[in-house]
Each structure stands twice: as structure tokens, then as C-alpha cells.
Amino acid sequence: MRVTTLLDRWAAELGLSSAEATAWHDVGAWHDALRDADEPELRQWATGAPWPLSVLHGPAVAARLAAEGETRTEVLEAIRWHTLGSPAWGRTGRALYMADFLEPGRPFSRTERAFLARTLPSDFDGVFRQVLQLRLEWTLREGKAVFPETAALWNQVL
DSSP: OHHHHHHHHHHHHHTOOHHHHHHHHHHHHHTTTTTTOOHHHHHHHSTTOOSOGGGOHHHHHHHHHHHTTOOOHHHHHHHHTTTTOOTTOOHHHHHHHHHHHHOTTOOSSHHHHHHHHHHGGGOHHHHHHHHHHHHHHHHHHTTOOOOHHHHHHHHHHO
């Protein structure tokens, strides 16, 4: 709910078209729909995704939505890649990636994240670069793998 609320606020502040605002709302509402699903269900939906369990919910939700009739490619790709990032994203994917990180319920760097969330409507691209950098720094600090899609996204926004 916090991600959706943030996306709805940004959509209003940016004056998005009705269609784009609806897409932002939908990705927020659906992106974690299978977050708590068990591994067999996630792997069933995320067929062929070679990733660890912690990032399978995005591809699984996107596959399930497509099977249920969702046809908006930008919505499906935003959800599919929301934990890793994708260089193919448009504004909807980037907005979800930022909202998922900046939503106020996360317990770390609250002041910095709140500032970035407030700044987004006036500097979408700058905030995106900052969020991507913060997420990459955390990944490296934790000794986790940087996925090729994430690296490609980073190289694209430099």
C-alpha cells in the first residue's frame, strides 16, 4: 500500500495522463503480489528464471498477470524487473523501482529517502540515478551479486 500511495502521489504531482497514472497505480498494487508465496509456486510462474528465491516474485507476478490477461508491456516489465532493474524500462519501471526503495515503511536512511521521495517530481532522472546508486552500493556492501540487468541499467544512466 505504501508503494502505491507514493506512486499515486508522484503521478498527481507530475500531472501524468490518466493511462500512465493508472499504470503506476497498478504496478504499485501488484508488484509484490506473490512476495510471500512458497518457492514451488514462484518457480512454477517464473519458469526459466535463473535467479535466487529472493528476486523471483517479480517475474512470477508478471507471468501470472500475463496469463490472466494483462497486456500492458510496460506494466509487466516494470513488475518483472522491479528488484533488479532493467535498461529497457520507461518511466513506469523506473518509478516502481524508486517507490519500492523510497517507501516510508523501510527502516533505514529515513531522512535521505524522504528527501529523495519529495524531490522526485522536480528531478525524476536525478533521483533515479541516486536510488540506483544507493541500491548498488548496498548490494556491493552486502557482498551480493550484481546482476547483468542491473549493471546494464547503471551503465545506461551514467
